Amino acid sequence: MIKHRYRINNVILRTVAKLVSLIILTLAVYLFLAGHHSPGGGFVGGLVLASALVLLLIVFDIETVRKGIPVDFKKVAAFGALLSVGTGFGALIFGENFLSQAFDYFNLPFFGKTELTTVMIFEAGVALVVVGVVVTIILSISEDE
Amino acid sequence: METLVTILAGVLVTVATYLLLSKSLIRVVIGTAMLTHAAHLLIITVPGLKIGSVPILGEGDAGPVDALPQALILTSIVIGFAVTAVSLVLTYRTYQEIGTDKLDQLRGDQDE
Amino acid sequence: MTVDGTIEFIAALLMLSGAVMALLSAIGIMRFPDVYTRSHAGTKSSTLAVLLTLLGAFIHFASDQGFYSVRLLLGIVFVFLTAPVAGHVIIRAAYRANVKMSDTTIEDELKGVLQQVKQDAEADRTETGEIMSEDKKEELKHQEE
Amino acid sequence: MIEIMLTLALTLYGIAIAISVIRTIIGPSLPDRIVALDMIGVMLVSCIAIISVSYGTKAFLEVILILAILAFISTIAFSKYIERGTIIDSRRDD
Amino acid sequence: MNNLIAMPMMLPVLTAIILIFLRPYIKIQRTISLIVMIANIGISIYLLQLIQSNGILRLDFGGWEPPFGILFVADSFSVILVLTSSIVTAICLLYAFSSVEKSYEHMFFYSFINLLVAGVNGSFLTGDLFNLFVCFEIMLLASYILIAFGGKKGQLRESIKYVIINVISSWIFLVAIGYLYAVIGSLNLAHLSERIAEHGQTPIITVISIVFLTVFALKAGLFLYFWLPGSYSVPSTVVGALFGALLTKVGIYAMFRFFSLLFYHEPAITHTIIGVLAGLTLVGGSIGAVAYKDIRLVASYNVVIAVGFILVGLAVSTQSSLEGAVYYLVHDMIVKALLFLLVGTMIALTKETKLDQMSGLIRNYPLLGWMFFIVTLSLAGIPPLSGFIGKVLIGGGTLENGSYILLALAFISSIFVLYSLLRVFLSSFWGETIISKDEEIPMKKGLLIPCALLTIGSIALGLGAESLSVYIQDAAQVLVDPQLYIDAVLSSD
Numbered sequence: 001m002i003k004h005r006y007r008i009n010n011v012i013l014r015t016v017a018k019l020v021s022l023i024i025l026t027l028a029v030y031l032f033l034a035g036h037h038s039p040g041g042g043f044v045g046g047l048v049l050a051s052a053l054v055l056l057l058i059v060f061d062i063e064t065v066r067k068g069i070p071v072d073f074k075k076v077a078a079f080g081a082l083l084s085v086g087t088g089f090g091a092l093i094f095g096e097n098f099l100s101q102a103f104d105y106f107n108l109p110f111f112g113k114t115e116l117t118t119v120m121i122f123e124a125g126v127a128l129v130v131v132g133v134v135v136t137i138i139l140s141i142s143e144d145e
Numbered sequence: 146m147e148t149l150v151t152i153l154a155g156v157l158v159t160v161a162t163y164l165l166l167s168k169s170l171i172r173v174v175i176g177t178a179m180l181t182h183a184a185h186l187l188i189i190t191v192p193g194l195k196i197g198s199v200p201i202l203g204e205g206d207a208g209p210v211d212a213l214p215q216a217l218i219l220t221s222i223v224i225g226f227a228v229t230a231v232s233l234v235l236t237y238r239t240y241q242e243i244g245t246d247k248l249d250q251l252r253g254d255q256d257e
Numbered sequence: 258m259t260v261d262g263t264i265e266f267i268a269a270l271l272m273l274s275g276a277v278m279a280l281l282s283a284i285g286i287m288r289f290p291d292v293y294t295r296s297h298a299g300t301k302s303s304t305l306a307v308l309l310t311l312l313g314a315f316i317h318f319a320s321d322q323g324f325y326s327v328r329l330l331l332g333i334v335f336v337f338l339t340a341p342v343a344g345h346v347i348i349r350a351a352y353r354a355n356v357k358m359s360d361t362t363i364e365d366e367l368k369g370v371l372q373q374v375k376q377d378a379e380a381d382r383t384e385t386g387e388i389m390s391e392d393k394k395e396e397l398k399h400q401e402e
Numbered sequence: 403m404i405e406i407m408l409t410l411a412l413t414l415y416g417i418a419i420a421i422s423v424i425r426t427i428i429g430p431s432l433p434d435r436i437v438a439l440d441m442i443g444v445m446l447v448s449c450i451a452i453i454s455v456s457y458g459t460k461a462f463l464e465v466i467l468i469l470a471i472l473a474f475i476s477t478i479a480f481s482k483y484i485e486r487g488t489i490i491d492s493r494r495d496d
Numbered sequence: 497m498n499n500l501i502a503m504p505m506m507l508p509v510l511t512a513i514i515l516i517f518l519r520p521y522i523k524i525q526r527t528i529s530l531i532v533m534i535a536n537i538g539i540s541i542y543l544l545q546l547i548q549s550n551g552i553l554r555l556d557f558g559g560w561e562p563p564f565g566i567l568f569v570a571d572s573f574s575v576i577l578v579l580t581s582s583i584v585t586a587i588c589l590l591y592a593f594s595s596v597e598k599s600y601e602h603m604f605f606y607s608f609i610n611l612l613v614a615g616v617n618g619s620f621l622t623g624d625l626f627n628l629f630v631c632f633e634i635m636l637l638a639s640y641i642l643i644a645f646g647g648k649k650g651q652l653r654e655s656i657k658y659v660i661i662n663v664i665s666s667w668i669f670l671v672a673i674g675y676l677y678a679v680i681g682s683l684n685l686a687h688l689s690e691r692i693a694e695h696g697q698t699p700i701i702t703v704i705s706i707v708f709l710t711v712f713a714l715k716a717g718l719f720l721y722f723w724l725p726g727s728y729s730v731p732s733t734v735v736g737a738l739f740g741a742l743l744t745k746v747g748i749y750a751m752f753r754f755f756s757l758l759f760y761h762e763p764a765i766t767h768t769i770i771g772v773l774a775g776l777t778l779v780g781g782s783i784g785a786v787a788y789k790d791i792r793l794v795a796s797y798n799v800v801i802a803v804g805f806i807l808v809g810l811a812v813s814t815q816s817s818l819e820g821a822v823y824y825l826v827h828d829m830i831v832k833a834l835l836f837l838l839v840g841t842m843i844a845l846t847k848e849t850k851l852d853q854m855s856g857l858i859r860n861y862p863l864l865g866w867m868f869f870i871v872t873l874s875l876a877g878i879p880p881l882s883g884f885i886g887k888v889l890i891g892g893g894t895l896e897n898g899s900y901i902l903l904a905l906a907f908i909s910s911i912f913v914l915y916s917l918l919r920v921f922l923s924s925f926w927g928e929t930i931i932s933k934d935e936e937i938p939m940k941k942g943l944l945i946p947c948a949l950l951t952i953g954s955i956a957l958g959l960g961a962e963s964l965s966v967y968i969q970d971a972a973q974v975l976v977d978p979q980l981y982i983d984a985v986l987s988s989d
Binding site for chain 3: 403404407408410411413414415417418419421422424425431432433434436437438440441444445447448451452455458460463464466467470471473474477480481482484485
């Protein structure tokens with residue numbers, strides 16, 4: 001009970017942060033998908049995604065965010081790197097040059113004719129690396145007091 | 146315009162040199178980061194600043210500018226980011242180990 | 258002047274008035290006596306400036322290229338949402354950090370409240386042994402001696 | 403006509419940013435500086451909108467949002483630092 | 497198109513990433529790293545054969561043809577170095593298995609070793625100026641972390657120095673790349689070479705070449721070696737051995753590549769400067785090697801002397817001196833790794849670092865002593881050990897060119913190498929034994945076998961020079977005639 005008398009009242013900030021992080025995450029996804037023919041891509045998308053996580057970390061705290069997103073960000077970064085390098089090795093299976101990418105047009109429901117390419121997987125890997133590395137660095141700097 | 150930006154890069158190098166020569170380790174780290182950014186500014190300036198449109202498909206009518214320096218800078222920023230992160234961790238470890246971030250207190254015999 | 262021309266003129270006018278607004282808020286941030294008043298200039302009027310400018314840009318793109326930019330609208334919403342919160346948070350921090358008010362301030366309504374809350378909390382936490390104020394530590398030292 | 407108005411608007415924004423920079427430098431207390439920095443960030447957003455209108459390109463519109471996001475996050479981080487001395491708490495304290 | 501060329505760099509990268517997931521399983525980590533290094537040895541031997549039959553190979557990443565895309569180029573010179581570095585790393589890994597602490601192994605030690613090797617191999621293979629920078633940085637980032645493994649005060653101090661020096665040299669590198677791109681407008685090495693040859697090496701390009709020389713001199717320890725002895729003597733034995741064997745060699749490789757492929761039109765300026773610097777390095781390294789009593793510092797200054805010696809070969813730039821330099825490069829990578837391993841073993845056994853505080857080690861550890869003796873002879877260039885042929889070829893080259901001062905310096909430095917190492921040998925292996933039979937720490941087989949393997953390697957390199965000479969002549973051929981490289985890269989197949 002005692003704790004509740006001098007709690008730091010952050011209602012305004014926390015409410016807005018929830019909303020704003022939603023906007024930021026949307027932008028991150030948009031940037032990630034737009035990256036093929038216009039500015040954006042995995043790196044920027046990952047950075048924006050990481051900035052949403054950083055906002056949540058600042059406004060809330062490590063414990064809450066950990067509870068909400070129970071992943072090890074080091075593993076996320078490693079997985080992303082694996083994905084990116086993996087697309088390079090994927091080209092070897094098809095007897096192409098290392099790092100060759102393929103693309104084709106598909107008729108998806110709702111989206112219509114869409115260009116899908118293996119670059120997307122590479123970019124997803126980059127995004128995961130960026131998110132993992134940024135959050136790991138920030139957590140490790142702030143964690144040990 | 147190129148002259149102005151080059152002077153700006155020079156100013157950045159000056160500031161970075163000042164920071165590198167200071168005693169505090171954290172300032173040195175900031176100095177190294179600034180040094181890298183001065184180089185980025187130089188890379189984009191030296192081949193000539195923008196003559197043409199944005200190098201994106203379907204944007205602008207004139208021929209696009211050379212996008213290579215920007216690609217180089219992006220790569221170099223990532224590397225610089227990693228180096229800065231590593232050196233910050235190193236600084237922090239040193240601070241934990243020795244209890245100071247003053248460079249002159251790091252001095253000592255090989256086998257202390 | 259055609260209809261399109263008029264609309265573009267209006268768009269440019271909106272942007273120009275946004276710029277005037279920004280200049281006014283800059284003058285405000287220079288001339289006001291303390292943080293609390295400066296933040297009025299820094300958040301309220303500059304938010305208006307941004308809103309006007311982005312709206313102008315939106316109208317321009319809509320009439321000129323027939324392009325209804327969701328990103329600009331999202332930007333307007335974002336700035337509208339975050340600028341007041343940012344102002345609120347800074348000023349809260351400033352007040353808690355005891356930044357001096359200007360001499361012309363007539364009333365500080367929170368003065369008693371904050372003092373009371375702090376005292377209560379300190380008392381509570383000292384009871385539970387959680388934290389201890391510097392004075393208390395001194396006292397305890399003296400008692401031990 | 404519109405060109406002139408855009409240039410004028412950019413100039414006014416430039417003056418406003420310059421004034422804010424002065425406030426950032428002299429500002430007697432830390433919150434003063436942060437108020438000014440926040441304002442610079444928000445004004446840069448509008449500057450980019452004007453620049454993209456005058457170039458007639460849509461390529462810069464993402465920058466607007468990203469810059470606004472960064473300005474917001476940095477302001478929050480700064481003010482939390484002033485208020486509590488930490489930026490990221492490890493435990494929830496309420 | 498030959499995807500195998502990318503493997504010496506990409507396999508270690510992939511391994512480094514996979515090892516992060518296998519953090520708790522040290523046995524698996526060790527096995528995978530070793531298997532990858534052995535695979536690299538196999539791949540590079542195969543590539544060497546392929547280059548003999550097909551000429552210089554190239555791999556365009558993603559199918560982008562040069563000069564637009566990025567690419568890897570494998571000529572004999574680079575593949576020989578890749579082969580040697582893979583062998584050295586594999587043997588050092590063997591040594592690491594029984595010498596590195598468990599806590600390091602849990603902190604991704606093998607991942608960073610793999611990244612280091614990836615950076616080194618990438619620098620050897622890349623045919624693109626900017627990728628060279630990137631690979632350098634990968635290598636350096638891994639080395640920043642490896643040097644600080646352990647976190648002692650001396651290590652932290654030296655690693656801070658090392659990081660700052662390298663950040664500054666990377667900055668100069670970046671500036672130089674910017675200038676070169678501004679002047680010539682390409683980053684592909686072959687394309688750059690062609691354009692410089694077309695327009696002539698104007699004074700501005702010569703100036704840029706000197707900027708590049710500064711960068712690589714800092715990285716390789718050519719004259720600007722002031723940071724080297726400190727940072728190479730603090731890390732753990734294996735890391736020190738890898739640094740001594742690989743890191744400076746990458747700088748030397750870059751210098752060879754640049755001043756034989758790009759900036760070879762004004763040898764009166766550039767090569768003379770390299771010669772002067774190499775001579776000064778020889779003098780400085782010799783003084784350092786005899787001045788210190790800390791055996792790790794003695795070993796580090798021997799690295800400096802070797803750098804000077806190899807670059808004498810570049811400064812002279814005749815067919816035979818270049819052959820000798822390539823040969824000596826291979827020899828030096830193996831022998832320096834061995835030297836650092838032996839020195840580290842001695843320190844681990846006696847817990848002393850000064851040479852006058854150890855003595856009589858040969859009674860306790862005879863094999864170690866004799867291996868140290870062989871290293872001494874090999875480094876000094878006594879036939880039939882591996883150093884001999886390199887020294888003779890470089891010496892012959894200097895004679896052809898009439899650079900007698902360099903010749904004299906090179907051979908006087910050999911005497912200093914012999915003296916400095918014999919001093920270590922005499923004072924720490926002969927004399928009264930300081931370790932009684934009871935206190936004697938048993939020599940682990942895991943420490944001895946890698947050293948023995950490297951010693952055998954050094955002897956084999958000396959005796960089997962004839963069979964290697966085909967590849968080394970081919971490597972020197974490309975260095976002498978850059979047109980071969982340009983044709984191989986810019987031809988569209």
